[in-house]
Amino acid sequence: MKKVIVVGGTGFVGTQVCKKLLQQGWYVTVPTRQRDHVQPLPRSSQLSVLELDVHDESALSLAVAGHDAVVNLVAILHGDQAAFDKVHVALPQKLARACRAAGVKRVVHISALGADAQNPQSAPSMYLRSKGQGEAVLLAAAGVAPPAGFDLTIMRPSVIFGAQDKFLNVFAKLQKVLPFMPLACGGARFQPVWVDDVASAVVQSLAQEDAGAAPSAAKPKIIEACGPEVFTLRQLVQLSAQLSGVHGGRGRPVVALPLWLGHVQAALMALAPGEPVMSHDNLDSMKVDNVASGKVPGLQSLGITPAALRPIAQSYLNK
Numbered sequence: 001m002k003k004v005i006v007v008g009g010t011g012f013v014g015t016q017v018c019k020k021l022l023q024q025g026w027y028v029t030v031p032t033r034q035r036d037h038v039q040p041l042p043r044s045s046q047l048s049v050l051e052l053d054v055h056d057e058s059a060l061s062l063a064v065a066g067h068d069a070v071v072n073l074v075a076i077l078h079g080d081q082a083a084f085d086k087v088h089v090a091l092p093q094k095l096a097r098a099c100r101a102a103g104v105k106r107v108v109h110i111s112a113l114g115a116d117a118q119n120p121q122s123a124p125s126m127y128l129r130s131k132g133q134g135e136a137v138l139l140a141a142a143g144v145a146p147p148a149g150f151d152l153t154i155m156r157p158s159v160i161f162g163a164q165d166k167f168l169n170v171f172a173k174l175q176k177v178l179p180f181m182p183l184a185c186g187g188a189r190f191q192p193v194w195v196d197d198v199a200s201a202v203v204q205s206l207a208q209e210d211a212g213a214a215p216s217a218a219k220p221k222i223i224e225a226c227g228p229e230v231f232t233l234r235q236l237v238q239l240s241a242q243l244s245g246v247h248g249g250r251g252r253p254v255v256a257l258p259l260w261l262g263h264v265q266a267a268l269m270a271l272a273p274g275e276p277v278m279s280h281d282n283l284d285s286m287k288v289d290n291v292a293s294g295k296v297p298g299l300q301s302l303g304i305t306p307a308a309l310r311p312i313a314q315s316y317l318n319k
């Protein structure tokens with residue numbers, strides 16, 4: 001029976017990935033900073049939970065040893081440069097070393113659409129630059145000739161929707177309480193992808209690598225995980241209200257903010273406790289469209305036909 005360690009397996013995407021892996025008969029290990037974060041995961045005799053600091057390289061190496069594959073889903077959306085470097089660059093580096101030391105031959109790494117491993121610094125935000133650097137360190141480690149390297153698949157999703165998303169759900173909730181929606185970068189374009197499709201892609205990638213159908217360690221695979229439709233941010237805000245029935249499905253008036261005012265809004269949000277809805281760095285990310293480049297394969301290359309947003313989003317927003 002195959003064993004996989006899913007780092008970041010307690011999160012929005014990780015939970016769906018783990019569920020599918022368990023269904024496919026994998027033995028799944030989930031490391032977590034806090035044991036109660038595994039609560040959304042199903043109870044299963046095939047699931048092991050390890051409470052550890054994944055940034056502690058020796059603890060991470062011990063955890064990785066004995067597994068056939070690693071899936072990395074750890075990421076942050078907000079933070080300073082040091083935090084992005086630690087989570088998006090240093091952690092993949094530590095994982096790569098751990099895999100090579102333990103002889104793990106398969107790695108699936110979840111990055112983000114807009115990350116560029118060839119030229120990380122060309123991206124407009126700390127989030128995307130650090131994601132590109134993270135890809136680069138894994139590509140370098142995987143490319144080392146066998147037996148030291150590993151099969152690598154990098155998944156680059158656009159924004160991900162699903163019942164637990166912090167995206168359409170947040171827009172809908174805000175419009176329930178605000179008389180209008182102040183919105184910067186409303187013209188930014190996205191190609192939202194269903195969390196289930198991303199999870200299927202991860203499981204499918206592992207299966208392909210297992211069957212030897214994936215490129216060898218010398219030829220990693222990069223996949224753009226995008227849905228079938230492109231929406232502007234403004235359309236998505238309006239759709240979230242429509243599908244959740246806010247104000248009789250009409251939603252609230254969307255008031256376009258110039259970028260500078262968006263940054264003022266982000267500065268004010270940064271003063272409030274908890275995760276901001278929109279940070280300076282998020283605004284920077286939206287300077288470029290978040291749609292498939294078409295330069296690398298999409299989900300179809302894994303036999304997945306990505307689902308349309310409306311029917312699925314309606315099923316969870318309209319509750």
Ligand SMILES: NC(=O)c1ccc[n+]([C@@H]2O[C@H](COP(=O)([O-])OP(=O)(O)OC[C@H]3O[C@@H](n4cnc5c(N)ncnc54)[C@H](OP(=O)(O)O)[C@@H]3O)[C@@H](O)[C@H]2O)c1
Nearest residue numbers: 008010011012013032033037073074075110112157159160
């Ligand atoms: N959600 C989206 O719309 C979207 C879009 C594009 C790309 N992605 C990518 O998809 C992947 C999964 O995203 P997600 O939305 O599922 O993320 P998530 O819900 O925030 O989950 C991330 C997981 O990483 C762990 N984690 C978070 N911060 C950490 C830190 N500082 N140190 C160590 N572990 C930490 C957490 O595990 P514990 O709390 O259990 O330790 C958490 O379960 C990420 O790589 C993300 O960049 C997501």
